[in-house]
Amino acid sequence: MTLRQHLSALFTDLYEVTMAQAYWAQRMSGTAVFETFFRKLPRGRSYVMAAGLADVLDFLEGLRFDEADLHYLRGLGLFSDEFVQWLAGVRFTGDVWAVPEGTVVFPNEPIVQVIAPIVEAQLVETLVLNQIHCQSVLASKAARVVDAARGRVVVDFGARRAHGIDAALTVARTSYLAGATGTSNVLAAREYGIPAFGTMAHSFIQAFGTEIDAFEAFARLYPGTTLLVDTYDTLRGVDRVIELAKRLGQRFDVRAIRLDSGDLGALSKAARARLDTAGLHRVGIFASSGLDEYRVAALLDDGAPIDGFGVGTRLCVAEDAPALDMAYKLVEYAGVGRTKFSSDKVIYPGRKQVFRRIEDGTFAGDTIGEPGEGLADEQLLVPVMKDGRRITGYDAGLEAARAHARQQVDALPPQLHSLEDARWSYPIAVSAGVATELETLRHQQRLVAEEKR
Amino acid sequence: MTLRQHLSALFTDLYEVTMAQAYWAQRMSGTAVFETFFRKLPRGRSYVMAAGLADVLDFLEGLRFDEADLHYLRGLGLFSDEFVQWLAGVRFTGDVWAVPEGTVVFPNEPIVQVIAPIVEAQLVETLVLNQIHCQSVLASKAARVVDAARGRVVVDFGARRAHGIDAALTVARTSYLAGATGTSNVLAAREYGIPAFGTMAHSFIQAFGTEIDAFEAFARLYPGTTLLVDTYDTLRGVDRVIELAKRLGQRFDVRAIRLDSGDLGALSKAARARLDTAGLHRVGIFASSGLDEYRVAALLDDGAPIDGFGVGTRLCVAEDAPALDMAYKLVEYAGVGRTKFSSDKVIYPGRKQVFRRIEDGTFAGDTIGEPGEGLADEQLLVPVMKDGRRITGYDAGLEAARAHARQQVDALPPQLHSLEDARWSYPIAVSAGVATELETLRHQQRLVAEEKR
Numbered sequence: 001m002t003l004r005q006h007l008s009a010l011f012t013d014l015y016e017v018t019m020a021q022a023y024w025a026q027r028m029s030g031t032a033v034f035e036t037f038f039r040k041l042p043r044g045r046s047y048v049m050a051a052g053l054a055d056v057l058d059f060l061e062g063l064r065f066d067e068a069d070l071h072y073l074r075g076l077g078l079f080s081d082e083f084v085q086w087l088a089g090v091r092f093t094g095d096v097w098a099v100p101e102g103t104v105v106f107p108n109e110p111i112v113q114v115i116a117p118i119v120e121a122q123l124v125e126t127l128v129l130n131q132i133h134c135q136s137v138l139a140s141k142a143a144r145v146v147d148a149a150r151g152r153v154v155v156d157f158g159a160r161r162a163h164g165i166d167a168a169l170t171v172a173r174t175s176y177l178a179g180a181t182g183t184s185n186v187l188a189a190r191e192y193g194i195p196a197f198g199t200m201a202h203s204f205i206q207a208f209g210t211e212i213d214a215f216e217a218f219a220r221l222y223p224g225t226t227l228l229v230d231t232y233d234t235l236r237g238v239d240r241v242i243e244l245a246k247r248l249g250q251r252f253d254v255r256a257i258r259l260d261s262g263d264l265g266a267l268s269k270a271a272r273a274r275l276d277t278a279g280l281h282r283v284g285i286f287a288s289s290g291l292d293e294y295r296v297a298a299l300l301d302d303g304a305p306i307d308g309f310g311v312g313t314r315l316c317v318a319e320d321a322p323a324l325d326m327a328y329k330l331v332e333y334a335g336v337g338r339t340k341f342s343s344d345k346v347i348y349p350g351r352k353q354v355f356r357r358i359e360d361g362t363f364a365g366d367t368i369g370e371p372g373e374g375l376a377d378e379q380l381l382v383p384v385m386k387d388g389r390r391i392t393g394y395d396a397g398l399e400a401a402r403a404h405a406r407q408q409v410d411a412l413p414p415q416l417h418s419l420e421d422a423r424w425s426y427p428i429a430v431s432a433g434v435a436t437e438l439e440t441l442r443h444q445q446r447l448v449a450e451e452k453r
Numbered sequence: 454m455t456l457r458q459h460l461s462a463l464f465t466d467l468y469e470v471t472m473a474q475a476y477w478a479q480r481m482s483g484t485a486v487f488e489t490f491f492r493k494l495p496r497g498r499s500y501v502m503a504a505g506l507a508d509v510l511d512f513l514e515g516l517r518f519d520e521a522d523l524h525y526l527r528g529l530g531l532f533s534d535e536f537v538q539w540l541a542g543v544r545f546t547g548d549v550w551a552v553p554e555g556t557v558v559f560p561n562e563p564i565v566q567v568i569a570p571i572v573e574a575q576l577v578e579t580l581v582l583n584q585i586h587c588q589s590v591l592a593s594k595a596a597r598v599v600d601a602a603r604g605r606v607v608v609d610f611g612a613r614r615a616h617g618i619d620a621a622l623t624v625a626r627t628s629y630l631a632g633a634t635g636t637s638n639v640l641a642a643r644e645y646g647i648p649a650f651g652t653m654a655h656s657f658i659q660a661f662g663t664e665i666d667a668f669e670a671f672a673r674l675y676p677g678t679t680l681l682v683d684t685y686d687t688l689r690g691v692d693r694v695i696e697l698a699k700r701l702g703q704r705f706d707v708r709a710i711r712l713d714s715g716d717l718g719a720l721s722k723a724a725r726a727r728l729d730t731a732g733l734h735r736v737g738i739f740a741s742s743g744l745d746e747y748r749v750a751a752l753l754d755d756g757a758p759i760d761g762f763g764v765g766t767r768l769c770v771a772e773d774a775p776a777l778d779m780a781y782k783l784v785e786y787a788g789v790g791r792t793k794f795s796s797d798k799v800i801y802p803g804r805k806q807v808f809r810r811i812e813d814g815t816f817a818g819d820t821i822g823e824p825g826e827g828l829a830d831e832q833l834l835v836p837v838m839k840d841g842r843r844i845t846g847y848d849a850g851l852e853a854a855r856a857h858a859r860q861q862v863d864a865l866p867p868q869l870h871s872l873e874d875a876r877w878s879y880p881i882a883v884s885a886g887v888a889t890e891l892e893t894l895r896h897q898q899r900l901v902a903e904e905k906r
Contacts, residue, residue, distance in 0.1 A: 010640040011621070013612055014651030017639065022674050028660065072643045078675065118660060125654075126638075129613035130621055137616075159466055160582035161776050163590075164619030168464070168583055185579075186470065187463040190525045198467030201578075203783035206791040207481065207571060221475050222531065231793045232898055261798050313776045322770040323614050330656035338659040340684045345714050445685055 009065045010072065012126040017073065020119045021083045030334030031094075032118035033351045034125065035110040036132050037329075042321035046416040047104045047426070049143045049405060050111045051174050052135030054101065054398075057390055059127050060092040063120075092120050096385035099354070102139075102177055102405030103380060104412065106428050108368060109354045110381060111136070118333060125328045133326045138171050141293075141318040142178035143409055145311055147417060148293035150300060153308030155197045156183040157288060158316025171316040177402050179409070184310070192398055199226040199258045199286065199310070206231065212240045212247075219244060223253040226286055229271070230261045238271045242278040256284035256307065264289065265304040272305040286310065292319065293419055339441050348434050349441050354380040355431075363411050369431030462518045462543075463525065465579040470526065473572045474536045483787030484547075485571035486804045487578065488563040489585050490782075495774035499869040500557045500879070502596045502858060503564045504627050505588030507554065507851075510843055512580050513545040516573075545573050549838035552807070555592075555630055555858030556833060557865065559881050561821060562807045563834060564589070571786060578781045586779045591624050594746075594771040595631035596862055598764055600870060601746035603753060606761030608650045609636040610741060611769025624769040630855050632862070637763070645851055652679040652711045652739065652763070659684060665693045665700075672697060676706040679739055682724070683714045691724045695731040709737035709760065717742065718757040725758040739763065745772065746872055792894050801883060802890050807833040816864050822884030 023029075038048065065073070065087050073079050073087070094116020105111055112132055114121045146154050156175040162168035172188030182195030189196035200218055205228065208214035215227050227244075229237030238257060245252040257275070259267050264287045275283050287299070288310035296309055313319065329347045330338050337349030348368065355375035357364040367375045384394045415424040476482075491501065518526070518540050526532050526540070547569020558564055565585055567574045599607050609628040615621035625641030635648030642649035653671055658681065661667035668680050682690030691710060698705040710728070712720050717740045728736050740752070741763035749762055766772065782800045783791050790802030801821065808828035810817040820828045837847045868877040 007618060008640050010643060011612075011618060012639055013610075013637040014639050014642075014649045015637065015653055016651075018651050018671075018675060018678075019653060019657045022657065022670055023660070025674060026670055030660075032656075032660065034656070072639075076649065122654075122656065126612050130615065130618065133614050134616045134620075157466075159464075159579050160781075161586050161779065162583065163587045163616035163770070163775070164623050165460060165464060165583065166617030166619040167587075170617050184466040184468065186465055186467050186525075187461050189467075190463060196467045196529065198469075198471050200468055200472060201575075202793050203485075203487070203575065203791075204472045204475065206783045206793060207476070207485065207786045217475055217479055218471075221478060222471060225471075233794065313778075317616070317770070317775040319775055322616070322772055322775045323766045325766070326614065328613075330659045333660045338656075340655050340659060341686065 006062060007059060007127070008069055009063055009123070010069045012123055016123050016125055018078060019122050020087075021079055023119050023122070024083055024086060029117050029119070031115060032121045032330055033332035034114045034121050034328050035331050035352065036112040036128060036326065037108055037110050038324040038326040039345065040107055040325055042324065043421060044320045045140060046418065047106060047140070047412065048136055048324065049139040049178060049408070050099050050103045050105050050132070050136050051101045051139035051177055052131040052133075053098050053112065053384065054395060055131045055135070056112065056128050057096065057385055057395070059131070060096065060124060060385065060388065061390065063090070063092045063124065065090065090120065090123070091388060092116065092124065093388040094120055094385070095383065095387065097381045098384050099380045100382065100404055101401040102408055104363070104408045105354075105380070106366060106426055108348065108428065108430075109366065110352050113351065113381060115351070129326060129328050133324060134167065135170055135174050136326070137318045137322065137324055138167075138316070139174035139178050139405075141315055141321070142171075142175040142180055143405070144293040144419065145296060145309075145315055146179035147409060148297040148300075148419065149309055152306070153286075154180040155308065155310050156180055156185070156315065157310040157312035159183075159185040159188070161313045162316040167316070173398070175315065177398060177405055179402065179406055181308075194398070200228045202228065202231045204228075211237060212244055215240055215244050216247070219248070219252070219254055224255045226256040226258050227254055228258045228260060230259055234259060234262055234267050235270055235274065238274050241283070242274065242280065245278065245280055254283055256286045258286045258288065258310070260289045264306070265299050265302050268299075268304045268306050284308065288312065290314065297419055337437050337441060339438060341442065341445065346438070348430060348438055350434065350437050352434060356380060358411065361411055362413055363426070364413075365427035365429065367429045367431050368434060370433040373431055373433055375431060459515060460512060460580070461522055462516055462576070463522045465576055469576050469578055471531060472575050473540075474532055476572050476575070477536055477539060482570050482572070484568060485574045485783055486785035487567045487574050487781050488784050488805065489565040489581060489779065490561055490563050491777040491779040492798070493560055493778055495777065496874060497773045498593060499871065500559060500593070500865065501589055501777065502592040502631060502861070503552050503556045503558050503585070503589050504554045504592035504630055505584040505586075506551050506565065506837065507848060508584045508588070509565065509581050510549065510838055510848070512584070513549065513577060513838065513841065514843065516543070516545045516577065518543065543573065543576070544841060545569065545577065546841040547573055547838070548836065548840065550834045551837050552833045553835065553857055554854040555861055557816070557861045558807075558833070559819060559879055561801065561881065561883075562819065563805055566804065566834060568804070582779060582781050586777060587620065588623055588627050589779070590771045590775065590777055591620075591769070592627035592631050592858075594768055594774070595624075595628040595633055596858070597746040597872065598749060598762075598768055599632035600862060601750040601753070601872065602762055605759070606739075607633040608761065608763050609633055609638065609768065610763040610765035612636075612638040612641070614766045615769040620769065626851070628768065630851060630858055632855065632859055634761075647851070653681045655681065655684045655713075657681075664690060665697055668693055668697050669700070672701070672705070672707055677708045679709040679711050680707055681711045681713060683712055687712060687715055687720050688723055688727065691727050694736070695727065695733065698731065698733055707736055709739045711739045711741065711763070713742045717759070718752050718755045721752075721757045721759050737761065741765065743767065750872055790890050790894060792891060794895065794898065799891070801887050802894050803887065805887060809833060811864065814864055815866055816879070817866075818880035818882065820882045820884050821887060823886040826884050826886055828884060
């Protein structure tokens with residue numbers, strides 16, 4: 001997506017810019033390490049699927065304040081002319097380490113590490129968080145829906161109720177990343193090179209004199225299409241499809257009917273029976289209307305003969321968990337580990353790596369350690385940007401990320417596939433090295449605090 | 454915003470385009486009336502504040518398929534060359550009636566009415582719903598937060614956790630519309646001409662050797678600033694501010710301290726006491742961290758001496774109600790009322806108006822009627838676009854919408870200000886004219902269905 005590449009550098013919180021001027025005024029040009037992570041899994045999530053990195057890297061590569069941006073900043077009365085002049089030359093020149101998109105992550109594990117002069121690293125906080133948060137929230141929800149659909153088709157129908165244009169494009173991307181078959185959103189399909197799907201709306205049926213005329217017009221125009229049967233009376237709608245099959249004979253080529261209201265379980269069974277009795281075994285059943293992973297799983301558990309699911313609202317806003325407590329925190333500055341101690345929000349200091357043990361192809365536990373600690377073969381964070389440029393060969397594109405995401409979900413311990421709140425927690429440890437560093441800083445801080453008394 | 458004006462016309466669901474070709478192929482060029490409304494208030498909402506109209510009108514005025522869009526559509530193998538050629542000339546030439554932004558609306562009340570040749574009205578469904586839904590969801594949440602803050606400052610801090618870039622800009626806009634004082638988002642502040650606010654981050658404190666050095670550097674640079682006191686130990690942080698006041702003497706000019714963790718009620722009281730004892734009565738207290746209308750109201754009920762609130766995550770994703778069941782439904786085509794009967798999702802046929810009774814300055818009840826039925830003086834839907842062009846003088850801008858929004862909230866019945874699920878429902882009726890039209894269509898439909906047996 002070029003949206004992020006051409007996004008104004010003013011897409012940031014005001015305090016990032018005021019802090020930047022203060023660092024600049026203090027001649028603080030040391031290297032900072034910021035880590036993006038979340039602290040707690042929300043109810044209804046046993047893991048998070050990381051996403052958003054490609055867009056973050058686009059933004060970092062394109063970061064610059066243009067003349068209009070600088071003009072606006074001058075007008076705020078907060079910034080000196082020299083600083084604004086200096087801002088004009090600011091580019092992102094740092095390094096980034098990150099877990100590849102589609103990787104499954106857990107609380108306190110760094111997802112993205114930004115290593116750069118402190119001003120640059122501070123200025124990009126808002127965008128990094130905005131994209132990693134939103135895309136990870138949406139990918140995590142989609143991964144659950146896809147998992148619940150047990151190999152059946154899942155199509156993103158979220159464009160109309162996603163939170164704005166960017167989110168509508170994103171939910172198409174992250175759903176595909178997480179294993180969905182495609183999206184209804186044409187722009188997203190073009191931008192990301194993913195399949196576009198569509199059926200028909202009630203308005204189409206309503207605009208025609210009769211349901212069967214609407215079906216016939218659509219089916220003649222679109223071989224292999226899907227017909228929406230619930231505008232007036234669902235099972236009578238199914239009968240109209242059967243009538244159409246008789247009318248068109250050999251020319252009848254309809255892939256599926258779509259149910260969009262009512263008791264989808266009972267209706268799908270009744271519809272399947274009528275279609276089968278009419279010999280229309282090859283006409284599938286596609287369902288939509290208020291679906292999420294819980295509804296999909298319940299329908300399939302109940303034996304509903306549904307071949308595909310259109311999932312909209314509850315997917316596109318991640319309705320049960322629309323936010324994570326994701327943060328972007330300074331862990332090192334000028335070579336020294338940094339932390340904060342305010343209640344209940346600990347930051348582990350220093351640059352870190354996540355080591356994952358894998359046993360028999362299944363994730364067995366993670367340790368958050370120091371980069372050198374070699375605690376397991378699998379190290380989640382990899383270098384993706386060096387001196388402000390993407391590392392060649394890192395970004396293999398959405399299809400590769402999708403394959404990686406599937407491998408990740410396949411390697412989850414069985415308990416994490418459960419849709420219920422797992423009593424079992426995936427084992428996550430902090431290495432002795434990291435724990436010691438935190439204690440050392442705590443001790444120093446206590447000494448400083450006592451001196452000040 | 455120009456984002457919507459330059460948005461590709463491909464920001465639509467695929468079925469809008471396949472239906473458009475079917476209408477075109479059938480020579481169906483009659484005028485359609487589509488209405489946007491929601492069916493049910495979600496838990497935790499007693500009203501919805503309508504928003505998003507300005508962006509919808511921008512999009513409608515700019516609607517066109519460019520060469521890249523047409524090229525992509527040709528490649529899908531669904532559309533004839535003639536149709537794609539014809540699409541190149543499609544513009545939005547219809548009329549729009551709508552409730553002004555900031556208007557309080559209730560279930561089944563049309564928010565936006567699109568009256569246009571059916572192809573045009575169908576193609577814009579996705580964008581109309583995406584914007585009206587997202588902006589109304591976010592404005593409704595913000596209205597509650599502002600109401601709960603009882604006149605205190607509310608600042609949108611949502612940029613980092615809103616669902617993408619568009620939502621981050623939108624939440625700044627809709628929060629301001631609903632009465633917030635400003636936003637932390639610099640780009641949104643510039644785009645919408647609203648005040649930008651900022652404090653400082655923990656990283657700033659952490660990067661300095663000591664907390665007081667960080668405070669001093671920031672306070673010297675930014676007279677009237679806000680200092681974040683909870684990085685290491687909140688009340689010691691307050692003591693550092695007091696120490697700074699002594700150090701700087703007359704030059705000490707700090708507007709507020711900010712609390713961002715822990716028990717905000719207890720900490721604000723203890724901080725207030727320390728500041729007052731030190732004679733710093735004019736230093737206010739600004740609070741953030743996990744706030745929403747419930748927390749804000751509870752803090753104020755408890756007498757917390759907090760002067761302003763930074764509200765982020767729970768506002769920017771409307772965490773407790775991130776979606777409405779908002780629909781865009783055909784109610785009339787070629788002069789004939791249209792409906793559907795599928796279970797539990799009734800559509801009232803025909804073009805409608807919302808009549809609102811006002812008694813002693815308070816909303817007393819609404820009736821959804823036919824446009825001609827003069828059921829009350831106050832008619833919510835007004836013409837905003839004619840033949841594809843904004844009606845001059847309609848759009849008075851964000852400040853006027855904000856004043857309108859405030860009047861609307863002030864005129865709510867007292868029960869609707871309650872944050873708890875109201876047992877009392879605002880009275881909404883359907884006029885005899887609309888009810889009769891629905892019954893007539895139901896009867897006709899039964900006749901058609903019986904004929905077909």
